[in-house]
Amino acid sequence: MRHVIFFLDRDRYALPLDAVREVVNAPESYSRVPHAKDAVKGVMTLRGRVVPVVDLGRLLALGLQPPGKGKVVLLELVRRELGLLVTEVEGIESIEKVGPQGRASRMVRGLARVGPLTVTVLDVEGLDAAVTASFSSEPERNR
Amino acid sequence: MAAQWDTSRYLSLFVSEATEHLDALGKELVRLEGGVTPEAIDSLFRHAHSVKGMAGSMGYDPTTALAHSVEDLFERVRSAPARFDRAVADLVLQAVDALGGHVKAANERKPFPDNTALIAQLKELTQSLRPGTTPLPSAPPANAPLLETAGGPESELPPRWLVTLRVATHSAQPGVRGFLAYKRLASLGNLFRCTPSLDEVKAGRLPGGTFAVELESTEPEAAVAKTVSQVADVELVSLTRVASAPPPPAPEETKGTEPEPRVVGQEPPRTVRVRTELLDEFLDLAGELMLATAGVREVGRSLQEELRGRLNETTDRLHGLVRGLHDKVMKARMTPVSVITDRLPRAARDIARRRGREIELILSGSEVELDRAIVDELSDPVLHLLRNAIDHGVEPPEERRMRGKPPRGTVKLSVKRASDRVLLEVEDDGRGMDVERLKALAVERGLLTAEAARDLPEREALMLSTAPGLSTAASVTDISGRGVGMDAVKKAVEAVGGTLEITSRRGLGTTFRLSLPLTVAMVNLLLVGLGDDVYGLPIAKVAGVVETTRASLAHSRDVPVLQFGASVVPARELSAVLEVPGRPHDVAAVSPFVVVDTDDGRVALAVDALLGQEEVVLKALTRPLDQVPGLAGVTVLGNGRPVFILDVARLERPNRLPAVGEA
Amino acid sequence: MSKRVLVVDDSVFMRDIIKDIFAAGGFSVVGEAGNGVEAVEKYKELKPDLVTMDLVMPYRNGIDATREILRGDAKALVVMCSALGQETMVMEAIEAGAVDFIVKPPRAEDVLAVVKKVLGES
CATH class of the missing domain: 3.30.565.10 (Histidine kinase-like ATPase, C-terminal domain)
Structure with a gap:
């Protein structure tokens, strides 16, 4: 399966290509979302649509500085879109085997090797659930 | 069926569009003398279909019935284009003229002419065009066919081939692949007897990946093989000559030789589509006009009193006109279900x-x-x-x-x-x-605890079927x-x-x-600034604005309160209510306090700035934004900035309890 | 001379992937379009040997654009790009005259196999 490979700081991550609609430059500014948790950057407009954007590094609780400018990876979900702010997008690679290591949360499917490199493969549904939780005012649940 | 609603306001539209379609039908029929193509037949079919649909929505049953027979005839002709001869064309032209008479009658509100005989003729012709039947007696060979078929003269049937195909197992969409091969073969001649049926093929139900069709074509064997070879993931298993004589039409045969079902949801006629797109643009433009009007009013604020008064008078009038335009556009956008x-x-x-x-x-x-x-x-x-x-x-x-x-x-x-x-x-x-099964599934998937499931009222339990992943x-x-x-x-x-x-x-x-x-909602907003952010408060919920200093607020049981008219209302920082950072404020500086009506009574909200009024189109929130409490929707301002519209009535409480199944 | 291809998709991202596949397969991508209207214009202007056409696009969808292209040039070779779950739309496109289809996310070997078949190169 083809995956989009991108960086969070210096580490490589992957998301399945069929879940990614497009990649755009991060906007200059976002509109803030009330009550949202830290990971939520805000909303941006893209061709008239209002798209929520989440700082993926924060969502994964990696303790990273937010990327200076960065790219927004747009996930295409059923009838809606979700933006993930990442440091940079590297390219597309085929990933077949995903090992169970690194499954710290439902957001991570596991680790995979692309050539000599190790990438963390993310789980779209897990991410979606975590993002939804970060927008709600409910106390964070155990994930 | 008598239309239960007032059709008169659609009448002129019906007349103009139906006439357009009938004119096009007539012209295209005549043009067919230059050669029959599947596209041309499709186009004829669409015109007839459109007229039928329009007549149906107007409740004109006789017109619908007549257009329907024409449509049926075209549908049959699609699968046997060779049978489209002058006799067919003549009858269709007669029907087109009759339909024209209906449109005229409708326009003049006169009774429709009786076309029972014509409809019967059309039906008879449609029947006679069944693949495998011989041409109509009423269309003797002396009548030169309108087109040269691939099969040559009608009297001599072209050779028949039994074509067996296999779709590769690894193919991503075997049904579509099969359909593609079928369509390619159809371009060589007439297809009969698809086994399993074309519907099964399209659904990808191919025993052993194979299916077979009978093809009547004058193309050489090699050309048939070549056509198949050009379809990726499809392999020719066998190609054998079969008896040319078509089998007598049997009930079973109908299934295999049925014309392909037309695509569900026929597209509306082109002119309508252009117009509706234009309507979208109208709506956008009307929205922008409203913003521009608001902009002019804004400029007016910096003018001298006397000039401002005159300008305001004009802007009020302009606003009224733009609002009227907007209403008209909304009305024009109304579409029947x-x-x-x-x-x-x-x-x-x-x-x-x-x-x-x-x-x-x-x-x-x-x-x-x-x-x-x-x-x-x-x-x-x-x-x-x-x-x-x-x-x-x-x-x-x-x-x-x-x-x-x-x-x-x-x-x-x-x-x-x-x-x-x-x-x-x-x-x-x-x-x-099955409510119990739904609950059990929800418990099994960890969406609910067993206790919660037991206490769940039936109405909410049924909504579990809408929880992601439960069916x-x-x-x-x-x-x-x-x-x-x-x-x-x-x-x-x-x-x-x-x-x-x-x-x-x-x-x-x-x-x-x-x-x-009924319509996409319009709301009139008071835009307020909080730090660098802008939020919209629905004007309908705004009781008034008071400008004062925080230091001057009175207190009642430790809660700061604002004098508003004859009463006092509790004062809150909007930034605190929304849990967003606000500007550091000087208690001695004057700030605007917006007094709003919530479900729990009046509250004064301190904001950093008032940015004016705007009328906007409210967009509904999609997940995850719908999880945010206190929001009614979002809108995009003229400058492209997204602005949240606050659900003032429920500002202080989460307005959306987590949906059942998420708790 | 390498065959000339027009790539139509509303996602720049998807266009890039498809372009790369064609480049690696020895085709020359002579143009790209991001919506159906543009696709029809580009087709008239460039007269490519083959078009890959996304199904769902703004302004004019891939099916309508395919119809329009074929109206102007009955010999046009249009290959649809579809996703799983869009079977009905692909069949509609085939009905409209598309010669074949590829399934997204596109895999280089599948795309090239389909395209070569369509162009009669294998």
């Missing part, structure tokens, strides 16, 4: 056939109108509800008989106007939903649509500002009730 329900009988039949069900679909109220944007959004959800009703609701005929129900199930789709909402119901008389279907069939389940239906309905409700009784059936707004 029939745009989506027209294709349902066909879809219902297809689904029922595939699932071995017998169904009667009863449509009512399709003439009720909604904003076109809402109608567009509802198209998929309504089809999905219909699928669900047939697929999971209505039992197979044997089971129904055993339960003492008529073998044929009924699905009713009714649309009703109820004050400022539209109610759309999909009701089946099937087996009903009562034991298996996912190609018909139910993978991954797009009831959760998508619920989301789509809510995205247009509607609500979904389910009622169900075991053994008796299920009803899905959609309550929808």
Whole structure:
């Protein structure tokens, strides 16, 4: 399966290509979302649509500085879109085997090797659930 | 069927569009003398279909019946273009003229002419064009055919081939691959007897990956083989010559030689589409005009008193005009629900056939109108509800008989106007939903605790079927649509500002009730600044604005209160209510306090700045934004900035309890 | 001379992937379009040997654009790009005259196999 490979700081991550609609430059500014948790950057407009954007590094609780400018990876979900702010997008690679290591949360499917490199493969549904939780005012649940 | 609503305001549109289609039909028919192509026939079919649809929505039954016979004839001709000769053309032209007479009669509000004889002739001709039957006696060979068929003169049938094909197992969409091969072969001549049937092929049900068709073509054997070889993932298993004489038409044969079902949801005529796109632009422009008007008013504030008064007078008038324009555009956007329900009988039949069900679909109220944007959004959800009703609701005929129900199930789709909402119901008389099983599944998937499930009222338990990943279907069939389940239906309905409700009784059936707004909502907003952010407060909920210093606020039981008119209201920082950072403020500096009406009474909200009023189109929130408490929607300002509209009535409490199944 | 291809998709991202596949397969991508209207214009202007056409696009969807292209040039070779779950739409496109289809996310070997078949190169 083809995956989009991108960086969070210096580490490589992957998301399945069929879940990614497009990649755009991060906007200059976002509109803030009330009550949202830290990971939520805000909303941006893209061709008239209002798209929520989440700082993926924060969502994964990696303790990273937010990327200076960065790219927004747009996930295409059923009838809606979700933006993930990442440091940079590297390219597309085929990933077949995903090992169970690194499954710290439902957001991570596991680790995979692309050539000599190790990438963390993310789980779209897990991410979606975590993002939804970060927008709600409910106390964070155990994930 | 007599139209229950006032059709007079559509009459001129009907007359102009129907005339357009009939003119085009006439012209294209004549042009066919230059050669018959499948595209040309498709185009003729579409014109007839459009006229039928329009006449149907106007309630002109005789016109609908006549157009329908023409449409049927074209549908048959599509699968046997060789039979399109002068006799066919003459009869169709006669029908076109008759339809023209209907349009004229409608326009003059006179009774429709009687065309029973003509309709009978059309039907007879359609019957006679069944593949495998000989040409009409009324079209003797002396009548030169309008086109040279690939098969040469009609009297000599071209050779017949039995073509057996195999679709590669690794193919991503074997059904589509099979269909593609079928269509390619169809370009060589006439196809008969597809085994399994074309519907089965399209659904990808190919035993051992193979299917066979009989092809009547004058093309050499090698050309047939070459055509197949040009389709990726499809392999020619065998190609054998079979007896040319067509078998006598048998009932079974109908299935294989049936003309391909036309594509569900025929596109509306081109002119209509252009116009509706234009309507979208009108709406955008009307919205921008409103913003521009607000901009002019803003400029006026810096003018001297006397000039400002005169300018305001003009801007008020301008605003009124723009508002009027906007209302007219909204009105013009109203579209009958029939745009989506027209294709349902066909879809219902297809689904029922595939699932071995017998169904009667009863449509009512399709003439009720909604904003076109809402109608567009509802198209998929309504089809999905219909699928669900047939697929999971209505039992197979044997089971129904055993339960003492008529073998044929009924699905009713009714649309009703109820004050400022539209109610759309999909009701089946099937087996009903199993509440206990839904609860058990939800517990199993960890969406609910066993205790919570036990205490869950039935109404909410039924809504569990809309939780992502929960479905009562034991298996996912190609018909139910993978991954797009009831959760998508619920989301789509809510995205247009509607609500979904389910009622169900075991053994008796299920009803899905959609309550929808008539139009996309307009709201008048007071825009307020908080730090660098802008929020919108619906003016309807704003009682007034007081400018004062925080230091001057009185206190009542430690709560700061603001004097407002004769009463005092509690004062809150909007930034604290929304949990967003505000500007550091100087207690001695004057700040605006916006007094709003919440469900818990009046509250004064301190903001950093008042940025003016605007009238905007409210967009519904999609997940995850719909999880944020205190938001009514979002809008995009003229400068492209997204602005949240606060749900003032429920500002202080979470307005959305987590939906059942998420807790 | 390498065959000339027009790539139509509303996602720049998807266009890039498809372009790369064609480049690696020895085809020359002579143009790209992001919506159906542009696709029809580009087709008239460039007269490519083959078009890959996304199904769902703004302004004019891939099916309508295919119809329009074929109206102007009955010999046009249009290959649809579809996703799983869009079977009905692909069949509609085939009905409209598309010669074949590829499934997204596109795999290089599948795309090249389909395209070569369509162009009669294998």
